[in-house]
Amino acid sequence: MRSFLEMRSGLEFEEDGADKQNRLAAYNPFGNLARLHAGGLSAVEGQLAVLPQNRDGFSYQNVNTAVLGRLLSEVYRQPLHDILAQKIWQPAGAAEAFWLRHGEASEVTAYCCLFATPRDWIGVGRFLMENGSRAEPFLRDDLWQEFFGSGLGRQDLVDGSYGLHVRHNILDRQGQALQGPFTYMMGQGGQIVYIMPEKDLVVVRFGEQHSLLHSTLYSAWNSLTAGNVSAQ
Template sequence: MRLLRRVGIVAASLVLVFVVALTGVYFWQGPLLLTGTGYAAHNACAVTQLAGRENPETDLPPNPLVPYLAVDVGGVTTASVLGVGTPQQARHTEGFGCTLASGPLDLGEPTAVSSDGNPFADAVVASENPELEAAIDRAFAVGEPDEVVELIGTRGVVVVKDGELVGERYADGFDESTPQLGWSMSKSVTSLMTGMLVKQGVVSLDDDQLRPEWTDERASITVENLLRMNAGLEWDETYDLGTPITRMLYLEPDMGSYVAGLPLAHGVGEVQQYSSGSTNVLCSVLASRTGLGTDLPRQTIFQALGLSSAVWEPDAAGTPVCSSYLWATPRDWAAIGQFALQKGEWNGEQLLPEDWMETSLTLVDHPESDDPGYGMGWRTNVLPDGTLRWPSLPEDAFSANGHDGQMMIVIPSEGLVVVRLGFTPEASASDTVVQLAADAIAALE
């Protein structure tokens, strides 16, 4: 009995030490854990509730935390690490998607958006082109026909030539009605949406005094600075646990206010530093100026282009997360690219200033830049030093790019829009998409 008592005391002591250690780790690494659980909760909610899929785990990046995540999908989607600490919660609102929030949300009623005026909504793919079909094959898998191929995570491809749907393919479990997340391709759409509001006289590129708390040098930050990523606000875009980008997306209920509260690290306009934070500050300004709040995209670019599948998810303050959270079918992404190719003309109406795309694709000479060739929401083929980013493509090619391999290439001289969506977190998919665009040019000559 005495021996058993000692064993019990030792076991209880070990459990106590483990609990204390685990609690200590939680408080020490709490913010890191919360960014991981926030990602998992938001991902599971959006994949199931918005995209209608049942396998959200296939959209989690490789990370040592993933095996320890516990996710419960329901009316409120929750995620925790082994049940320790307060779980992160994601709440779904019809028409607005999923939002990380600890309590109920009141986002208002989403404006209905029909597909009227969208030429790709019910389009039938033009007559089959064997060369183009072979090129699309290569965008889904790498390898010779007689070999075991390596799947590269492509989930949807759409090719448009001269405004006509000429090629389309989907991976198993996806089709033309499945919304897919564009990640930072959302920034390119933000540029277009901003252009529409400039055309309407709501804002202008040189507007400053954008946030009430900017009473210092930040007051000189303009709309154009935010679009060009040269606002100078302190930032780190590294997708890692605990960095500003992951803190903003998975810990901050009001993302625009969080970023607006950061100090200047550089003089305004002096350094180009890619920043999702800048885009979210911009959308906080646009949502406020228009008075549309969460409904901003639906009453502007969604309605105008007939993007009936599109959902732009907001933060808990009700501001669309314009840096990252636009979901749409590949066909609707292609409509966005066609709108940019047509310089803002849509169904006979000029919705952007006539020089908007030219301005967006004109580069500012920054002595220091971590993303040379980035204009206002788009990446250009011609780099500041005159070399080509993609030598195999025409000089006028430009692109929208997103996390995990999302990419849309627009080539006005060829009347071509190529959209690739998928999940390729461990390698770049851009070479695959560029090759698809080059092959499409050759196939469609």
């Protein structure tokens, strides 16, 4: 299960899985990924195979998340969208989210795409940052610490690290008031949820284009410290 969470399962499924740009350039409308998009995990189960020589090597592939979604549904004996609502969305005080489906009667697409407002993503970010509540933690403390990148070295953060289905990086630009590691989730259109537990900071960025990874955080922090916006 951990190998799927870290994109190190060794599945041989998507071409050039570790290089997103090359994969998109060589996209095959009749390949495994297209069939996963069109028919869900059930449409490609017969083609899933783990190559032992690929185990432990990082390769970002949507199918890893699809497998995890199916696993959660089997363990909890509930549809994935109901699990999300009960475990995260409702406790975070967020409104209903809309998840892409392969059809009205089909399961949701675990790896893409979850549609919600920036306000709700802020609530979800704070829920994760605070690990639920003291009365009802969302994760065991050791897992929560790992989720936010504890144990990662500075160079891991500088290079950019992928953890338990979230990414980690570090703010280290000279002359900036905000410094330190952060965890983030990135949407397909450049939407980002930034989380910095040490600063009690959650920043959500929506826009029509991708932005430089660090710039949004620097800008948000400078606005906060200048008293221009309320803290979230």
